Amino acid sequence: MYNILEGLNPSQKEAVEIINGPLLVLAGAGTGKTKVITHRIANLIKNWIAPDSILGLTFTNRAAREMKERIKLILGSDCASKLFLGTFHAFCMKILRAEVEKTPLHRNFTIADDQDQKGILKLAIAELKLKEDDTDINLFLSYIGKAKQELKFPEQCKANQGYMWAIASRIYEKYQEILIAQNMLDFDDILMYTVDLWQKNPEILSKYQEKYKYILIDEFQDTNYAQFKLIELLAEKYKNLCVVGDDDQSIYGWRGAVVENILKFPNRYQNCRVVKLEQNYRSTNNILEAANVFISGNKQRHSKKLWSENGVGAKIKTISLQTDKSEAFYIANQIRKVQYEYPEIRFRDIAILYRSNHQSRLFEEQFRMNKIPYRIVGSNSFYDRKEVRDAVAYLKLLSNPSDDQSLLRILGVPSRNLGLKFLESARTFDKNSALLKTFNNISFLDTLSPKQKTPLSAFTSSINKYTAFFAESGDLPGKTRAYFEEIGYLNCFQKIYKNIDEAEDRRENVIEFINAMGQFEENKVPEEATLTNFLESFSLSDDSDKVEGEEEKNSVTLLTVHSAKGLEFPCVFLVGMEQNLFPHSRALEERDTDEERRLFYVAITRAKKLLYMTNAGSRMKYGSQSYQMPSEFLAELPENVIEDLSANKAPVEESSINDAFKNFYKQFGINNK
């Protein structure tokens, strides 16, 4: 049998061998915290603890997936599949589905995405006859989110002081009413409802306390109040709670994360064991020295010294490029060069890290042209496409007939001669009924002209037919394709988009989406291949069960710094190192770049051996050119660990030079045609 304790240092061993009681592992990047969690799980199982009584929670899907893979390596996939490993949200959804009678929702409830949220919030504002203009929508959503993260229901928010809360709590109340009427919940509800369920039903809580006797949580510095409370309740009885994290890597403050959760963990659990790890096994000392600059000044932290036996290593390379295009071009070239120089570095050992998702686009284009295989983590660009969102809405409606939001989305795609006036009449026909129910009401149909009655009947009969089909599990792609064809969606694109290529593109995206359902189904037992399950994993972006092919595995990874947390790559390109991008303009405006600095620390510490940082002098922003200054962080890098390659003329793509000149001329009003 695999020796679980082999290859661990004494502190790691200590943590792994503790079986019962609260345990905190507080340590810097790359010191093997995640390794402690995975090996500790293995050790629990070796000590005859049932795998299904172990709960491993992570923050991001990517981290859950990574952990699953590591555990598979130690325990084998049979054993690994028995324990629950996933995000807080995935775990809570499992509970809410199981205990649905005790929640405000009905079976097959669906998760509201951000567009649903906005739509419902608009409805709430309209129903209250408030005249808040659209720009306030995001503000109110953030109020509501904040309340939910603190586990406050609308009732409790009414007690909040201030003019804004007076309005916000009324909107919150209405918003919640509509969500529930549509049998939906938003992301924050997932946590709030679970805590509420447990608090109101001690017998249910007790059931789960008995089930999950051993709890392990990675990246604990990122938990918010609701998550802390959730775990506190679950662990109350046995207190076998192991949390692991690094206060210097706290980068989710904007989402309500409370660092004190980890810092004060020993105060909350009196007999808590604390283990610190100081040896970094990941990076070279050059990389660590650079990283340290950005956290040593942080207030409110446990100071941790990191050291590594990995030698000084290569210098960090910084390169300034002219444009965002030449940045992507340079990196595509550099990847080839790196592979030439270091044959052991495969595509999968390389990552492109950026501050925000939209930066991936140019790299995708460039990599496609250069035949560099890549995969993007966590970007919604595909799933955010209108045609894909519409496809999802078509399906959500089958799973949850009360989902008016989805109905509204797709009723006019393709156009069915059923517009605003028609909707108004359906709404007034029965204010308290879901739209789809009204559509099926014979006496409502009788109020319509034949020109509307015919398309509406065709629409509802397809919906009803496929609702019945999907009630059985299995063959999701086949049924979906037939559904989309019959209801006129799959072949409506030629009609909607004049440009034939665009129409074909969009149609193909829908086909690709249908294929993704096939992939979802592939590694599921037939009973689990239900539409509801698919939609749920889609909403949670939970692709942790997806099996990747070799080609896919051996790809360059494109991802944000946030989603790279917890991961490591031998070669990292940190791109877009420009003022207002990283650090982000919002942080600069608020004169609070602490979290950006920690984010930068996280970015640097992803690299094992090679680290490149690039910045561009100009970049397309909102469709127009913007001139960019190098990031203030670059100036802080210790000189002895960096090497500036900018002077060595990097190969610059022809068209980028032309672009740069054109913009130069444009700037001075010279017409260079």
Added chain:
DNA sequence: ACCGGATCCCTTTTT
């Protein structure tokens, strides 16, 4: 009611 065009937002970061 539909279509096309103009206009106006946006853009952190994730579940």
Added chain:
DNA sequence: GGGATCCGGT
């Protein structure tokens, strides 16, 4: 660069 939204013509 792209989506949602509004407006005016058909």
